[in-house]
Amino acid sequence: MRPELTLTPDERAHEARLLEVICAHIAAAGGALPFADFMALALYAPGLGYYSAGARKFGAGGDFTTAPEMSPLFGRCVARQCHEVLDVTGGSILEFGAGTGALAATVLETLAALETLPERYFILEVSADLRARQRERLAQLPAPLAARVAWLDRLPETPLSGVILANEVLDALPCERFVVRSAGAHRLGVGLDAAGALREVELAEVLELPEGLEAAALPEGYRGELCTALRPWIASLAAILERGLVLACDYGQPRSALYHPDRLDGTLLCHFRHRAHGDPLVNVGVQDLTAWVDFTAVAEAAVDAGLEVAGFATQAAFLLALGIERDVAGETVETARYARASEARRLLMPTEMGESFKAIALTRALDLPLTGFALQDLRSRL
Numbered sequence: 001m002r003p004e005l006t007l008t009p010d011e012r013a014h015e016a017r018l019l020e021v022i023c024a025h026i027a028a029a030g031g032a033l034p035f036a037d038f039m040a041l042a043l044y045a046p047g048l049g050y051y052s053a054g055a056r057k058f059g060a061g062g063d064f065t066t067a068p069e070m071s072p073l074f075g076r077c078v079a080r081q082c083h084e085v086l087d088v089t090g091g092s093i094l095e096f097g098a099g100t101g102a103l104a105a106t107v108l109e110t111l112a113a114l115e116t117l118p119e120r121y122f123i124l125e126v127s128a129d130l131r132a133r134q135r136e137r138l139a140q141l142p143a144p145l146a147a148r149v150a151w152l153d154r155l156p157e158t159p160l161s162g163v164i165l166a167n168e169v170l171d172a173l174p175c176e177r178f179v180v181r182s183a184g185a186h187r188l189g190v191g192l193d194a195a196g197a198l199r200e201v202e203l204a205e206v207l208e209l210p211e212g213l214e215a216a217a218l219p220e221g222y223r224g225e226l227c228t229a230l231r232p233w234i235a236s237l238a239a240i241l242e243r244g245l246v247l248a249c250d251y252g253q254p255r256s257a258l259y260h261p262d263r264l265d266g267t268l269l270c271h272f273r274h275r276a277h278g279d280p281l282v283n284v285g286v287q288d289l290t291a292w293v294d295f296t297a298v299a300e301a302a303v304d305a306g307l308e309v310a311g312f313a314t315q316a317a318f319l320l321a322l323g324i325e326r327d328v329a330g331e332t333v334e335t336a337r338y339a340r341a342s343e344a345r346r347l348l349m350p351t352e353m354g355e356s357f358k359a360i361a362l363t364r365a366l367d368l369p370l371t372g373f374a375l376q377d378l379r380s381r382l
């Protein structure tokens, strides 16, 4: 499916500059780049990738909206889960990929009201553009809260106690794509056609699929994604988390549902001006690329790295358990209550974000029932 919307002249020029860089990489790689390398450049090439450069990205004038952008209700629930953990562990919060800073702002304000502020609120953000937006947004917090925020270039070298947050970060990690043939799952890549335009190419290399997933059990021509960056990312968090919780929220499924033989075309989606489509080779650098998360892979990597999988639930069950309904009912101004009620519907409805988004809790040395996972326990599906 091709998107119908056309680019502005500035967007065209931006795309042309990024395509020049990508073409140089394709040439250096001998004619084709693995899809994950293409995706890494399209999203994160310094100064040019979708996240690295200045595209608006979030909200009504951008390409997509995330839960913390849509409503403070999401951040308040996340804050209550942090409160429960910080009460026991003390320490800090580290947020990965903080977008515009919306979640950080709501979490800090809610924790201040609960009198459980973290020692520091660290943000690890790969995009210089978003880092600047986060600084601007969080500078508007009351000074004692703003003073706790610090940006990191890499994971801290000293152990961390507290909470690590990642909302819609795992779906933005570059992933491999494959197509099933009789010899196995062939890696897909990006090359150039005779006119010099990007085209998908099927590489000879066969990818090793994760445990429980047999290429022979999938139909010929079946396409899927594989996020090889997930395992090292989780291992790196496990290496620094001394005591506490990693809370990751994202859209995704357990492996058996994600790679269901009926889902013939994978889950890679491109977001451009609030339209979703399936062609990553257009609008390069001006559209978002995402793929659903294999939550079984998250759980396996966590257990292998010495963490415990303490909870797995739909976003709806997670937010309901943390009192989202009380937040809506507690709004004293009628117009605000209506606005919150409509936001809650979008966060909770199965046809919106309620079911496709999941929350997973990975813990270390935390013998504590987590309220966010008290209503639903989907761990047996992982």
Ligand SMILES: C[S@@+](CC[C@H](N)C(=O)[O-])C[C@H]1O[C@@H](n2cnc3c(N)ncnc32)[C@H](O)[C@@H]1O
Residues within 6 Å of the ligand: 051, 066, 067, 068, 069, 096, 097, 098, 099, 100, 103, 124, 125, 126, 127, 130, 166, 167, 168, 169, 172, 173
């Ligand atoms: C879809 S946005 C989500 C932003 C925000 N968490 C929210 O929910 O609104 C993905 C974010 O992850 C960041 N990101 C992607 N890979 C990352 C990594 N390896 N480390 C830190 N941030 C990353 C992006 O720059 C961006 O801020």
